[in-house]
Amino acid sequence: MRQARLIVVVVLAGFAGVYVIAGFPGAVAVFGVQVAYMLWRRCGWLLAAQAALVAGLSAGLGSSVAVIGFLGGALLLSRWWALTPLAVLGAAVIEHARHGEVRATLDATITTALLSLLIYGMGRLVDRAGELHANRAALAAGAAADERLRIAAELNDGLGRSLAVIVEGVRRALAGADMPAEVVRTARESLAMAREAAAGYRAMSLGPELTTARALLAAAGIGAEVREGHAEPLGPAGAVLAAVLREAVTDVVRLGAARTCLIETLDTDGTVRLRITDDGRRTAEDGRPGATAAQVEAAGGVLSAGLAPDGRYVVEAALPHRAAGEDEAETGRATYGESYGVVLGLLAAVLVGFSVKALLALPAGMVAPAAAVLAVVVAMQLRSVNGRHMVALGVMTVLAVAPVPVFGPVWLGVAGFVAGPVLLAFRWRVAWPLVAAVLAAVAVAGTAFGLPSAATANFTVSALVTGLVVYGLVRLARQVKELQAAREELARAAVVEERLRAARDLHDLLGHSLAAILLKCELARRLDPARARAELTGVIALAEQAEADLRSVSGEHRDLSLASEAASARSVLSAAGVEVTVDLAHPPLPAEAETVLSAVLREAVTNVLRHSSARHCAVSTALEDGVVRLRVRNDGARGARARHGSSGIGNLTTRLAALDGRLTTAAGDGWFELEAVTPLLASPCPIPAA
Template identity: 65%
Template sequence: MLLARVIVVAVLAALSSVYVLAGAAGAVLVFAVQCLYTLWARKWWLLAAQAALVSWVTLGTGASVVVLGYLAGSLLVTRLWALAPGVVFGAVVIAYARGGDVITTLDLAITTILMTLIVPGLIRLVERVDELHATRLALAAAAVGEERLRIAAELSDGLGRGLDTIIGGVRRALAGAGTAELGEVVATARQSLADARAAAAGFRAMSLAPELTTAKAMLAAAGVAVEVRSGHTEPLGPAGALLAAVLREAVTDVVRHGAARTCVIETSEEAGTVGLRVTDDGRRTAEDDALADLARQVRAAGGRLASGLSDQGRHTVEATVPAPQRRPEKREPADMSVLLLAAVLVGFGVKALLRMPPPLLVPGAAMLAVIVVMQLRSVTGRHMTALAVMAVLTYAPVPVFGPIWLGASGFLAGPVLLAFRPRIAWPLVAAVVASTAAIAALFGLPLPQGANVTLSTLVTGLVVYSLLRLARIAKELQAAREDLARSAVVEERLRAARDLHDLLGHSLAAILLKCELARRLPPERARAELAEVLEMAERAGHDLRSVSGEQRDLSLAAEAESAASILRAARVEVTADLAHPPLPAEVETVLSAVLREAVTNVLRHSTARRCSISTAADGGLVRLTVRNDGARPGEARRGSSGLGNLTTRLAALDGRLTTGVEDGWFRLDARAPYLDPAGLGGDADGVGTVACV
């Protein structure tokens, strides 16, 4: 990521600036080579160039031996890592040979070791950030793959065996065993259908998000301005299924009454509960019986559901249920960025202690330890209490410790940059640096020494900020990577739920209907129906594999033919008029699923005797319309998971699903944009006008 690289360059620049300002102009070249080595590639010739540069800058120009820490740090990430301690030891020998006392030599040794730790830490952090960023999609794909295997195992145990039993029973009946075998087939089909619906409900219960999408689409189609405020954490499990039922009923109620112009849907999670609130500006003449039924279910689950007018005169449905027991988050081992930060902070602290008089060592060490702990807390967020403690410990000890304590101001500057927005943070940092210079002047420090303390405050602040920021970036990327994987798993389960309901559920319902019909027919006619059942059962096997993650494109023409056969078996007169152009596979698959659900609803939710299926192109849209009689005037079909699934599928294509009742006919209308594969109008891919009685 670019931000991580900018921060690394800032850290290296801040460290190098100390030596440039001290007169070692060659440190600029060392900085440039170190940036190339850290951010570009670990090439042997760059390492050789760095070795030559730091040797010249240190021995040839008399610069500080700390510059050798660049080389030692770079060696640590290569196979020549064993040479790094030798470089550090050489720096200590050079420092002592230059006439430094033991304390000065020890100070330079600690600083060189810190540089040796900072450089490989920055290299590894850049690699870590790149790895986290690059593997986030791979982790999500792996999680989806594992979930598909889990779904396949779950479904094959029950539904897979059920389909095998159905196919075997039908084949035996066709082989002349008679229709007595159909009793077992019917029972198995009925149980498999119940299992499929239960599995779909279980998969769907993981998330409330698709219900929010469906609700928004339904309200928008009804001309209601809707706002969704999501404040819960996925997945929700059974709590999500219960709240989804409440949401569907509340939204259906808003649409049915037709008086609302605005609606707000809110979810929340706090204090061990998940809440849902649906508020609209419509009026009610009576409360919905379905909500009363749901209220009993919510109470049985340990929750509460209430509806009525709010203090502002708006109709409100509010439900609260216990939140699911979530697994405790895995505690990751200490990140390298945090360990690096801790090492640098401790190193700076030890350097400060070297200059303290013996009587002040214990209190000084205690206060520095508190500062280090407060700094590490800043990795996980903006902690104003920790910042206040560091501010107090930066200035309060100065009258006692004297100018030797001024180095602590650098520890304050870093977290300030992290805690506030730039327009506030930088003036505050400038104030910290200025206060350090002022205090140094009050103590009468010589100008070079005062300038060094002031510059060190700024450099230390930038280094600490950069390390804190890098640590936070690594944590944020890790969390985002895991969230993406969890979201992918939830989406995969939702896809499985949609396919179970829309594809496999439809096939099993059709098989059950055909088998029931075959049991009532003479043997010869029954054999024709059983041949179709066998074909449907084999197609259901393909549907099951599709649910488990195997992609399968559907044909709208084939689905229309199948729908006509199923409706004919139920004694419904069917007219099919398909006049759509060639469609992209994904559009045709979604419209085929819409047709399946529409036919299922015709059989389950009406007393239909006539049904019409039609498709047509309208500009850049393809339209599928399914109409059936037998709908009672004034009664809209309640929201169902099936229609919700279809709304979600179409929304993914920027399409729309609308339903309504007019003159005793129920109408389902699905529209989706398409691109003509040939770039032209194309011929209609339909079955013409076919009357089926």
């Protein structure tokens, strides 16, 4: 926004400078009021003050009537826009009464109309930039809220109904009826639904896997560097790339020979690339891609792995993907297209207007060839609006210089058509010396033609102002484009973060509750009525917990209790025939820390049930050296390697990292241990999306 305002001030100051050089210092006051009206407050008294100043300069002090263009532009930006033609007509009347020449009257009228349109266009662009800057946070919040509502609707429609079916079936069983098989089937389907939904939300982004990979490598003592060059969310490609990253990092940690690992992503031309490089100095056959190779190929991508010439091992995957946030991008393109259309229309009007002014000063016999040359210049100018077109710039430079001996001093003003593209095409340290050279050439040529000093100065300043007008309009349009892109990026980031939050809660909270419900329902069907009744009573409690978890997934904040989770863990594991030892020796914890450690315990219990044939599990907490440690250790471990890169471990790593904590795992001969550490006085920060 500051840059947009500065552009407006500089362009308006250039116009005011023309009048000051012509001997009308009152233009400074007109400039000040115009800036205040456009950038501060558009109120009636400022408009009235501008009208009085303009009338005094043009009618009372004899200034060029084109100064009325300041008032015309201000009117176009107000609710009195319909009065603008009257202001331009007034300029024509005053000029005709003053000199009585048709050519001079046309020149003054064109200049007044062009200045009015220019001020209106710049005001519109600044307003648009201000709107985009002001509501960027609101858009992000609204996008997150919409996504939260969509997630809530999806989950309540599926999982909410399933929980109702389970509770109703269990209540009937408690009332004496046989528990229908539908309850167990629904519990199993609900758990699968929750896991599928969590994977789906998580698969929209590669960011969480990058966070997990960095944490796992650091925990293994491997120096990790992550360079992100992709835009989130990736959509379906994200799920495949996440699997590639997970498998590659797991191999790096498993082999244990690497000291450093570099992870890079790049998103170009509709293709997203992931590259994992480590210095483990493995053989070309070690760590070859496994099941992920088929996934990448099925997604239309390419996966390669092998030793690079420098001896490092490289895994690289490239997949095509549909542009993320396509609907939002279409909106952005429409918004920028509108601004770009305003710029092109205004720029064309300004260039044509300036060209007509030059043609009016030429003898009749030279009008046709001069018009042809100016048409080429205008076409090249409009082509140079977007991008850096050196050929067009070269053509304009030649056509601005070569015809000067033919058309005379009138052609000196065309140099301004070169100054604008120069400012747009080069960096300022190069552009301004070039512009200075253009202006110096105009001044030298004016002197060579024997023009009065005032006329030479007028041509020189006018060339600068023309260049500033071209630069200002195009740069303002680019500012709008950049702000639009930044606003959409914030909205996309908010949606991604909401999806990731839902995925974490689905996996870590609701997934555990549903797994426990399924376990108890299956157990109840195999027990005698008395013992089954106790398990079914537990199902009711777990269903209530699952409903609370579902509300949490849908966006409702909920603090968890470590003591309650430990009691639930004892109940669930005992039902599965696992002997449980619980030793909680932690002091009172901040709510954020207790909630995260509770989620860790839930995931640990779920892993014990899914990935082991445990007969004993020990849960303990302790305060050591200012940090709280939660340990969950079980025997009967199997598939520990697969667990190491799981999404659950990744979720917990991300949650703990937000509290400056960490998660570590260890495995031995048939045992597995998970340890979570968080500072007692943790300073919570937002959970990162990447």
